[in-house]
Amino acid sequence: MKILVAVKRVVDYAVKVRVKPDRTAVDTASAKMSMNPFCEIAVEEALRLREAGAAAEVVAATVGPAASADTLRTALAMGADRAVHVLHDPDPARPLLPLAVAKILRALAIQENPGLFILGKQAIDDDCNQTGQMLAGLLNWPQGTFASKVIVDKEKQTATVEREVDGGIETICLDLPAVITTDLRLNQPRYATLPNIMKAKSKVIKKVTPAELNVDIRSDMEVVQVDEPPKRKAGVILSSVDELLDKLKNEARVL
């Protein structure tokens, strides 16, 4: 069985982002970019399934500009077998939306024919949480989202997924092929060790374009303006209870 993992190159989780001075987009030129943390967890889960014998091959895929190849190299260095890079230069005013990405991934899934498609539950730059669900809908495959535990049964060709939902943990059983999106507590991603980095240099990255996949990725939405949230006002240290009462009465008007 083949596992396809989709990864995304985003601004690093620990970076404090700023808005560009012309307020059209977030300033990513100077920020460090790396793999989306949920995508790392997805790659790790795919590798663990391969090591457990449930899968034979792990293929990483991404949609993005030429620099996204670094993200694929990271996935290969973690242990993926090969990678597919769908080249697309982003336009900040018309960013690539989950529906377009889902259409591209659907085309890849039809080409590669995997048994399992694992994605991160959301990307930390847009927080959409839509791609996995849309992909499952387009492919008409069952989906197990917010997975916190995945057990694959090869003979029965099913996957048992424990999902983190608002009320607790829900356990569902999916027939393969299926789409799974990973949540934070699924696993702890491994580090890219030097021997693996060395091996990754010889692994293949196939480059395609959306046109070759016959996918129309024209976006219906346009970003008009991006603003920072209003800054929190500093607190005031008061010196007596009377002052507190006075402020609550007159300034905050809650008494």
Place this chain on the structure above:
Amino acid sequence: MAILPFLSSRTRHSVLRGPLREAGRRALLSPAAPTYVHSPARPAEHTPTLPSTEFSSTGHRRPPPLDWTGAGARMISSSVGISHTRYGSTNHTLNSHKRFYWVPRPQRPSYRPGAGVATNEAHQSVNDSFEVQRRTFGSAAEPIQRNPAYSVLNPDDVSYFKSILGNNGVVQDKDRVAVANVDWMGKYKGASQLLLLPKSTNEVSKILAYCDSRRLAVVPQGGNTGLVGGSVPVHDEVIVNLGGMDKIVSFDNVNGILTCEAGCVLENLSTFVENEGFIMPLDLGAKGSCQIGGNISTNAGGLRFIRYGSLHGNVLGLEVVLANGTVLDMLTTLRKDNTGYDLKHLFVGSEGSLGIVTKVAILTPAKLPSTNVAFLSCNDYMSCQKLLLAARRSLGEIISAFEFMDRQCIDLAMTHLEGVHNPLPNLPYKFYVLIETTGSDESYDKAKLEAFLLRSMEDGLVTDGVIAQDISQASNFWRIREGISEASVKVGAVYKYDLSIPVEKLYDIVEEMRSRVIWQKYWVMATLVMGICI
């Protein structure tokens, strides 16, 4: 044991000032003070020890190894020489009451006590020299007597301080004073009853002038994160805590020169200058609490030492209040200033024994966008040394940190720190190295680092390693390194020694200690910033 705790550059000055002054005064008062230790009357007992030949050959007097100057490897190696000979003739010298020889400069009786540390030493009589040496070297292990020459605090003093600092600036509350009396490791506890919180240089000056007139002992305190008991009182010294002086005075964002008060916390300064596109030239594990005044007074090295050098090079100016209240304004922001004597270097590393640092002008290097961190394992110490050499050659200008840890450190960190994840699990290697590079071009630096590491692996210097793929993985590696001190406190009492040793001999110390200590019961480990030793 060849190397003793005295090698720590952080001997507690308040402890030493007392006996030194006293001994000096005694020597002057005694009528026939034998200023020459090389007295020809006692040739039989005079062992021509290594240090004395050294001194006579260099032709000038040398102060005893109090290590205040932190002269590093050179000083230490000569101290090692001294201790060997001293131990070689221990019985002999104990009997003859002669412990240490140095050739004093001739005709010094006109010097007053307090004219300078070095001259005090020269005037000590032979008997006193013996006692001073013992106290110096055994300061941590022996109980130190309170010098009666220092006055005891009385309510008039407190009311005077209150008149200068206001009621908020004078703390006598038992709990708060108790916290200020104990050091970060919990090893050293003073008995001070008064904590002062000045808010300006003027207030510091008035406090010190008053304490000088009243002969009250003072200990300056910053973040109290020192690991060797230098920031807490020994007896009932008045604690002057500079944490209230935390204003940033100015920042020149063209040249990257930061002027701030001594009580600014290092992490706050880092955040501030990083906002402007610069970084602080030093970074320590204690950055969340340590203050820049303390860093400068102890000449802190830290993780960025290998790239940006010592504080002697990065501090451009200081404002210091001397013990008698005089304010010495050396706060220049010029990169180069040859007018007059460069006195600020005396205060960098003097640990508050010459004056309290109140303002700092420090040079901040530009913040470089691309950082890469790798965590590697090596089989033996020789490979670590070769790796350092190779790193300096191949990575050259982009290397910004090279940290060496041994297996025990990693085990300790893994067991006792929360939230850390072992980068190289299940591997039996004995030594670990963390390398960080900082440069301006991400892909170029990463390619350089990868190429270097792969080459090192092929050469057999490195047995395994990981490269951090994003900032959280990099911070995990740093958390392991910076958290070793924290983790070691959780195991039990810690004896920590700050040593400067030639690189080849570094790990020999650990092995030597292990052979003398039941090391299954005691963790003997070394974590070293190899940059400092080069």
